Structures are given as structure tokens and as C-alpha cells.
Amino acid sequence: MKIGIIGSGNIGATSARLFVRAGHEVALSNSRGGEGLEELIAELRPKAHATTIEDAARFGEVVLVAIPFGKFRTLPAEGFKGKVVVDTGNYYPQRDGNFAELDNDETTSSELLATHLKGARLVKGFNTIWFEHLATQGDTKLPLEERRAIFIAGDDSQAKEVVARLIEEIGFAAVDTGFLHEGGRLQQPGTAVYNKELAAKEAADLLSAA
Numbered sequence: 502m503k504i505g506i507i508g509s510g511n512i513g514a515t516s517a518r519l520f521v522r523a524g525h526e527v528a529l530s531n532s533r534g535g536e537g538l539e540e541l542i543a544e545l546r547p548k549a550h551a552t553t554i555e556d557a558a559r560f561g562e563v564v565l566v567a568i569p570f571g572k573f574r575t576l577p578a579e580g581f582k583g584k585v586v587v588d589t590g591n592y593y594p595q596r597d598g599n600f601a602e603l604d605n606d607e608t609t610s611s612e613l614l615a616t617h618l619k620g621a622r623l624v625k626g627f628n629t630i631w632f633e634h635l636a637t638q639g640d641t642k643l644p645l646e647e648r649r650a651i652f653i654a655g656d657d658s659q660a661k662e663v664v665a666r667l668i669e670e671i672g673f674a675a676v677d678t679g680f681l682h683e684g685g686r687l688q689q690p691g692t693a694v695y696n697k698e699l700a701a702k703e704a705a706d707l708l709s710a711a
């Protein structure tokens with residue numbers, strides 16, 4: 502599968518390595534038209550190349566957005582139309598600046614991104630796992646229920662299936678928290694599952710008890 506990566510820092514670069522290891526092809530981008538990613542590309546060649554945000558979005562059947570949340574309005578929405586988009590972002594006001602509609606809990610960071618990327622098939626995912634755990638805790642040999650959980654939420658069930666399959670291919674288990682508005686809230690910073698090292702079975706039990 503072709504995967505576009507928007508933001509190639511901790512989460513973007515780690516995901517790219519895992520996707521390439523699983524046999525996928527990635528296009529990596531950052532705020533500088535792909536400049537500065539030479540070492541990473543050398544490591545992942547020939548399954549990876551660096552490019553602009555627009556081209557990475559166009560390239561991907563799946564597009565992983567891994568930029569500081571507060572920058573989401575700089576993304577060119579056009580290229581994301583119809584794409585399965587994975588939103589890895591978390592709202593941290595100290596880093597992102599204050600968004601009144603998030604501070605008063607009217608909406609969520611993922612819904613703001615979905616509204617901005619109109620026409621994208623957005624799935625919130627990969628946002629609860631620290632990148633160093635993402636790099637090291639996947640294990641394709643484990644049965645699904647014993648694997649570390651990666652949470653997903655979204656309104657498009659087919660898009661969630663695509664993302665769940667990718668998660669399984671890199672050695673984790675996808676645990677669905679529901680629709681974007683309600684489910685997305687269950688995986689935000691400060692929730693019971695955020696940055697917790699949970700196996701899929703434990704995660705499902707925890708969510709059903711909530």
C-alpha cells in the first residue's frame with residue numbers, strides 16, 4: 502500500500518519505519534518540502550521518498566497526519582479528499598496555543614481536523630501511544646488479544662478497517678473506541694487509556710467498564 506506521511510518527527514518517522522518493514526511504500530513530508538529527511542530516506546530506501554505535503558497526501562491511499570495539532574489549518578485540504586487519513590494529533594495548549602472550542606469541550610481536536618480536511622475519511626489513531634513504545638512494542642507473533650492496543654475512532658467503518666489492518670501488520674491490535682465525537686474523546690490526553698501500556702484484551706475490558 503502507498504502511505505503518505507505528513508510530519509516526519511517522532512510519530513511520523515517511527516510509523517514510516519514500521520510501515521516499510523511491513524512492506525509498504527511511504528512518502529514523507531515535513532514543513533520544509535521534505536528537506537532534512539535525507540538520513541531517514543537513506544535508511545528506508547527504496548521504499549521511501551521525501552516530498553511536499555501536497556504530494557505526500559496525493560501519493561497515499563492512507564495518509565498519516567503527525568504534525569503538532571495547532572498547525573492543522575496550514576494543511577492544504579484539497580489533496581486529502583477521499584483519502585483514509587489517520588489523525589495522530591493531540592491537543593496540548595502549552596504547545597498548540599488555546600482553542601476556545603476545545604477548552605470548553607464543545608468539540609475535539611480530531612473533529613476540527615476532519616472539518617478542515619473536508620472529504621477526508623478521518624480515523625483518530627496512534628495518538629495514545631508514546632513513539633518509543635510504538636517503535637519497540639509491536640509483535641506480529643503474538644495473538645491479537647495479547648498485543649499492545651492502538652486505539653482508533655471514526656465515523657467511516659471501512660476506513661477504520663483499513664487502519665486496523667495496518668495496525669495489525671505492524672504488530673499491534675486495533676481497539677475501536679467508537680465514533681469520532683464520542684470515541685475520540687475516550688482516547689484524548691488524560692483519559693484512562695492515554696499512554697497506558699494495555700494489551701488489547703485489557704483495553705477492551707477497561708473501555709467497557711468506563
Ligand SMILES: NC(=O)c1ccc[n+]([C@@H]2O[C@H](COP(=O)([O-])OP(=O)(O)OC[C@H]3O[C@@H](n4cnc5c(N)ncnc54)[C@H](OP(=O)(O)O)[C@@H]3O)[C@@H](O)[C@H]2O)c1
Nearest residue numbers: 508509510511512531532567568570572590591628631632
Ligand atoms: N511524540 C509522541 O510520542 C506522540 C505520541 C502520540 C501522538 N503524538 C502527537 O502526534 C503529533 C506529532 O508529534 P511528534 O512528537 O511526532 O512531533 P515532532 O517530533 O515535533 O514532529 C513534528 C513534525 O511535523 C512537522 N511539521 C510541523 N509543522 C508542520 C506543518 N505546518 N506542516 C507540515 N509539517 C509540519 C515537522 O516538520 P519540521 O521538522 O519541518 O518542522 C516534523 O516533521 C502531535 O500532535 C503529538 O501530540 C505524539
